[in-house]
Amino acid sequence: MMTSIDTSLLLSNKPNTARTGNSNLGKDEFLKILMTQLQNQDPMNPMEDKEFIAQMAQFSTLEQTTNMASMLEKLINTQTQNDSILKYSEMIGKKVEWKNDDAENESDIVKSIKQSEGGILLELENGEEISNDSVIKVSKPD
Known part of the structure; x- marks a missing residue:
């Protein structure tokens, strides 16, 4: 008995759907993923200390980078406003x-x-x- 493949189910026939929203993970999403990973880990084979420390370091780096980008944006906005009034003075x-x-x-x-x-x-x-x-x-x- 020979079965045929329904061609309508092939991935190439699926329409491209536009993704909405932010595709970048922020610190909140990263922390949620880490907490879910810790809650659902195998109790007989828990996460290694090295892995946990590495993930916490990544989280800390992400948070510091986000804060630094925010502060840099504020500095640039302040400089832009002050430059124009100083230029015209x-x-x-x-x-x-x-x-x-x-x-x-x-x-x-x-x-x-x-x-x-x-x-x-x-x-x-x-x-x-x-x-x-x-x-x-x-x-x-x-």
Whole structure:
């Protein structure tokens, strides 16, 4: 008696399913796996001390790397914010020229710089505030 293989069951006929979610294991998942492994180990053949210590070292390294990446990201964000205001602070005391809403050029001297949610604002001696994006020329005052 000869049996045939149902070709619809072959893996090559299965549609590719998109995976959602994070494919990287974090420290919480690693700890859950380790705890499950310890709870379900064979009591007659427990995990070797060396294996357990190696896994704990991996966990510690993972946690430290995660913390370091988080702190580095915070540092980069802080530096980026501070760099922009420091960069534009060099314009204090300089004459800037910009286009107003009527597409006419105006000029005045920068009194101060401030950071807002929309970006960097230049406060001029006449009390007006303009965006750094509208500046078309910077020069020494007359």
